[in-house]
Amino acid sequence: MRYNTLGIQVTNTCNMACPHCITDSSPSARGDLDWDEIERAIRSAASHVDGICVTGGEPLLKRELTFGIIRLTRELGLRSSMVTNGYWSRTRQTAERIMGELDAAGLDKLAVSYDQFHDRLVSPVSLEQLVQAGAATSMELQIQYCGARQDTAYHTARDVADRYDIELTTAEVLPFGRGRDLVAAPVTNDVDAVPNEPCGVVTRPVLTPEGELFTCCGPARDADSTSPLRLPAASGTEVGDALGSGETSSILNVIHNHGPRSLLDQLSEETRARVTENLRDTSMCSLCRAITDDREAVAELNASLASEQYRHVALAAVLRQTQDTLTTDTER
Amino acid sequence: MRPDARPCQTPVTTSPAGTQWVLIPDSDEAAVVVVNDTGYRVLAQCDGTRSLREITETIAVGTNITENEVSTFLDHVHRCGLVTLTEHSTPCSQRSG
Amino acid sequence: MHEESEPSERPAVVATFSKEDLVNDLPEVVTPHIHTVQNS
Numbered sequence: 001m002r003y004n005t006l007g008i009q010v011t012n013t014c015n016m017a018c019p020h021c022i023t024d025s026s027p028s029a030r031g032d033l034d035w036d037e038i039e040r041a042i043r044s045a046a047s048h049v050d051g052i053c054v055t056g057g058e059p060l061l062k063r064e065l066t067f068g069i070i071r072l073t074r075e076l077g078l079r080s081s082m083v084t085n086g087y088w089s090r091t092r093q094t095a096e097r098i099m100g101e102l103d104a105a106g107l108d109k110l111a112v113s114y115d116q117f118h119d120r121l122v123s124p125v126s127l128e129q130l131v132q133a134g135a136a137t138s139m140e141l142q143i144q145y146c147g148a149r150q151d152t153a154y155h156t157a158r159d160v161a162d163r164y165d166i167e168l169t170t171a172e173v174l175p176f177g178r179g180r181d182l183v184a185a186p187v188t189n190d191v192d193a194v195p196n197e198p199c200g201v202v203t204r205p206v207l208t209p210e211g212e213l214f215t216c217c218g219p220a221r222d223a224d225s226t227s228p229l230r231l232p233a234a235s236g237t238e239v240g241d242a243l244g245s246g247e248t249s250s251i252l253n254v255i256h257n258h259g260p261r262s263l264l265d266q267l268s269e270e271t272r273a274r275v276t277e278n279l280r281d282t283s284m285c286s287l288c289r290a291i292t293d294d295r296e297a298v299a300e301l302n303a304s305l306a307s308e309q310y311r312h313v314a315l316a317a318v319l320r321q322t323q324d325t326l327t328t329d330t331e332r
Numbered sequence: 333m334r335p336d337a338r339p340c341q342t343p344v345t346t347s348p349a350g351t352q353w354v355l356i357p358d359s360d361e362a363a364v365v366v367v368n369d370t371g372y373r374v375l376a377q378c379d380g381t382r383s384l385r386e387i388t389e390t391i392a393v394g395t396n397i398t399e400n401e402v403s404t405f406l407d408h409v410h411r412c413g414l415v416t417l418t419e420h421s422t423p424c425s426q427r428s429g
Numbered sequence: 430m431h432e433e434s435e436p437s438e439r440p441a442v443v444a445t446f447s448k449e450d451l452v453n454d455l456p457e458v459v460t461p462h463i464h465t466v467q468n469s
Contacts (some may be wrong), residue, residue, distance in 0.1 A: 002347055047348070197458045248350040258456055310352075310444035311451075314364050317347035317354035318451045322459050352443055363445045371440035397439050405440035412445055 007206035040236025051079030074106030176219035362413030
């Protein structure tokens with residue numbers, strides 16, 4: 001499987017403390033990556049990824065690191081992206097200035113988080129100022145909404161995205177990070193309700209301020225120490241090797257090719273029952289974590305998938321080629 | 333394969349996977365092949381102008397890789413439809429069929 | 430910076446697969462599930 005982007009989580013600190021935050025970021029959260037580690041990691045990973053995504057926390061609280069990453073990404077010929085909460089677009093002048101600086105540094109894509117949690121600090125006017133300023137640049141813009149799509153923030157995001165003809169991505173709140181407390185619905189063990197689809201997140205690894213490397217930018221952060229979602233990289237220079245080892249992992253390739261639901265069929269009845277008991281909700285991510293955190297499940301999967309390892313690798317390559325063809329056709 | 337055979341790689345999409353490479357042919361008749369890094373380097377030399385002997389000389393620098401081993405590899409990928417062969421030096425882009 | 434090492438192993442085909450078989454094994458939905466990072 002070919003990785004899409006390597007996320008560089010420059011900091012845990014954020015000037016917001018959204019109740020759904022998967023990284024538990026907040027003003028009091030501490031932990032930053034330093035430049036030496038970032039540079040080693042990006043250079044080491046360059047041949048394994050298509051792009052680098054600066055994330056956090058709020059990346060622009062670490063302005064020097066963030067701009068350094070964007071410039072290095074461009075220098076290496078990779079695609080650069082960044083996720084921000086957009087706090088800096090409170091005035092039109094500031095929005096235009098920072099957008100101009102990001103554009104000049106070579107940022108290819110900017111995603112702004114906006115939903116009922118983020119809108120406590122970022123107003124609809126600020127969101128529009130940010131998008132308006134971005135529309136004058138060559139950057140691709142995206143609004144990322146998280147929630148049930150029934151609140152005012154969703155309608156604001158939809159309206160701005162439509163008027164400026166930019167992409168709006170939506171997702172449900174996941175029961176991970178601080179979101180675990182937010183998703184208070186009773187735990188359901190209905191594994192049949194979990195979507196049976198390939199996972200696009202497992203190809204988006206992230207390096208955290210703690211120096212941990214996960215193959216998934218989502219809910220892998222507190223994964224079991226032996227989880228296949230956790231890639232072994234003791235230092236920045238080893239990030240590329242760690243990514244390389246993940247590329248041929250049968251479990252990761254099956255998650256990428258078919259999704260975690262297809263792993264269930266490979267498990268013994270007893271293990272499948274235990275995994276199902278550990279579901280936090282019916283999201284793919286919950287099932288993925290329930291399987292990959294279960295050491296016996298991982299051992300069973302490693303044994304049953306071993307003989308087909310290169311078939312999974314080859315299928316992942318064919319799937320990626322098909323997805324790339326679709327993307328190219330859409331862009332035409 | 334004769335030492336003066338000049339293999340030409342057919343159009344493929346390559347995708348790295350750890351220390352291997354997945355080669356996906358444009359043609360539906362050819363096979364999807366996973367090769368090791370040396371195999372990938374050999375195929376990168378197959379531009380229709382270099383002979384088996386010349387390719388081996390390039391790849392074997394600093395190693396004990398033999399012409400026979402490169403020949404065996406190229407025979408295998410030839411059967412998979414990933415290379416065509418000729419005895420004349422013609423760049424792949426100028427070959428027909 | 431690491432120097433690139435010379436290839437020391439002989440060239441090898443690790444595995445081969447019918448392209449048609451692989452294409453038939455592709456999931457029905459090829460647009461993958463992607464969720465937002467849920468933070469900025």
